[in-house]
Amino acid sequence: MYEYEWYQWILFFFCYCFFGWIFESTYVSLKSRRFVNRGFLRLPMLPLYGTGAVMMLFVSLPVKDNLVLVYFSGVVAATALEYVTGWGMEKLFKMRYWDYSNQRFNVKGYICLSSSIAWGFLTIFLTEVIHRPIEHMVLGMDTTLDLMLVATIGTAFAADTVESTRAALDLGRALEAMTRMKAELEEMQVQLALLKSELREQTEQRVAMAQEETALRIAEIRAEAASRMSGIKSTGALRMAEATTALASELKAELRTRLDEMKDSTAERLENVKDSAAGHLERIKDSASERMEGQRARELFERAAALTEKLEQLQKRSRERRAARSGFRKFYLKSLLRGNPGAVSHQYREALKELQEELQKRIDEKHVEK
Numbered sequence: 512m513y514e515y516e517w518y519q520w521i522l523f524f525f526c527y528c529f530f531g532w533i534f535e536s537t538y539v540s541l542k543s544r545r546f547v548n549r550g551f552l553r554l555p556m557l558p559l560y561g562t563g564a565v566m567m568l569f570v571s572l573p574v575k576d577n578l579v580l581v582y583f584s585g586v587v588a589a590t591a592l593e594y595v596t597g598w599g600m601e602k603l604f605k606m607r608y609w610d611y612s613n614q615r616f617n618v619k620g621y622i623c624l625s626s627s628i629a630w631g632f633l634t635i636f637l638t639e640v641i642h643r644p645i646e647h648m649v650l651g652m653d654t655t656l657d658l659m660l661v662a663t664i665g666t667a668f669a670a671d672t673v674e675s676t677r678a679a680l681d682l683g684r685a686l687e688a689m690t691r692m693k694a695e696l697e698e699m700q701v702q703l704a705l706l707k708s709e710l711r712e713q714t715e716q717r718v719a720m721a722q723e724e725t726a727l728r729i730a731e732i733r734a735e736a737a738s739r740m741s742g743i744k745s746t747g748a749l750r751m752a753e754a755t756t757a758l759a760s761e762l763k764a765e766l767r768t769r770l771d772e773m774k775d776s777t778a779e780r781l782e783n784v785k786d787s788a789a790g791h792l793e794r795i796k797d798s799a800s801e802r803m804e805g806q807r808a809r810e811l812f813e814r815a816a817a818l819t820e821k822l823e824q825l826q827k828r829s830r831e832r833r834a835a836r837s838g839f840r841k842f843y844l845k846s847l848l849r850g851n852p853g854a855v856s857h858q859y860r861e862a863l864k865e866l867q868e869e870l871q872k873r874i875d876e877k878h879v880e881k
Contacts, residue, residue: 514572518661522649523568523642524561525664530641531560539852548850551608551679553843554671559596563589567634568642578635585634590627597621605683606856606863678843685866686859693861845870 515523535549535557550557570588574580598621601607611617616624649657848854848870856863 518654518657519649520565521661521665522657523645524565525556525660525668526561526645526649527564528556528558528561531557531564534560543852547852548846550850551847552668552671552675553846553850554667556668556671558672559593562596563592563630564637566592567630567637571634571638575638578639581635581638582631585637586627586631589630589634590622593626593630594618594621603683604679605686605859606679606851606854608851608854610853610855612855674843675847678847682844682847682866686856686862689862689865690859 532550532555536547536555539547539549548555552558566588567585570584571581574584597607597609598619607620610620611623611626612620614623614625652660848867852867854863
């Protein structure tokens with residue numbers, strides 16, 4: 512593999528992981544005004560820097576005598592690595608451990624023009640300045656020592672990578688669960704608000720219908736009373752007229768009255784039948800409407816109960832998951848959040864912010880206690 516053995520490449524990788532951690536941790540610690548163990552791992556190593564440096568060396572070795580080609584090879588290789596790594600980590604862990612969205616000429620926040628330009632200059636600086644003393648040190652060591660260092664550091668690196676990956680996956684699942692829980696809570700609140708609104712409208716409609724029925728009944732009573740008064744007056748006038756008319760007129764009037772009464776009785780019966788039928792239809796409609804409304808209300812209440820039960824189950828699983836975590840796993844989760852203060856999650860932004868604020872609150876409380 513060009514000028515180096517496989518174990519020498521691995522030692523170069525470990526060296527640049529360490530130097531990358533020094534650079535990142537120093538920069539972020541000064542910016543945050545506190546020590547930050549920067550990176551994905553808990554060991555003082557940043558795999559992205561180690562991988563990037565090895566890749567820069569690997570692609571630039573064939574053209575190491577031409578600085579222009581070294582520059583562009585570094586730009587292409589490092590930019591491709593940064594994009595693939597950023598995309599892969601976000602898909603796997605639901606978070607971005609770096610984000611260039613606020614930079615000009617960025618591609619989906621994974622890479623940006625200024626960063627790519629810097630990678631090219633860093634490749635030249637690496638190959639011409641940094642790598643030479645490191646190369647001299649690694650090549651000057653005994654092969655047995657090289658292999659022992661590869662085995663020892665590699666074992667610790669592998670174990671740390673496994674635990675960090677588990678912690679990152681746990682964090683991604685926690686963000687998903689928190690976001691899903693919040694969405695279901697909001698949906699439940701909307702459904703309950705709609706239910707209250709519908710019940711309020713139903714109550715107002717029933718009160719309005721009762722008021723209308725009362726007004727109609729009062730109007731009917733008044734009309735009936737006026738009709739009786741009019742009937743009494745008419746009867747008195749008729750008696751006076753009958754006293755001065757002939758027996759034939761009396762019989763005709765009586766016959767006409769009976770015919771009118773029969774007509775009125777028949778019309779009244781028809782009206783009663785119509786009113787009864789209309790009332791029956793209205794009762795059927797009201798009953799059907801009440802059944803539909805009651806069914807909808809029951810459905811809404813059942814939905815609210817189901818959401819509440821699901822929420823309780825989610826909270827129970829979350830508590831069980833937190834209780835099942837060992838202190839070692841909790842340490843990795845907290846360190847992952849503290850070591851990446853600039854991490855973002857566009858899909859689970861609010862959940863991540865809530866976790867970061869909760870962690871910061873605990874840190875502040877500990878400082879106050881001290």
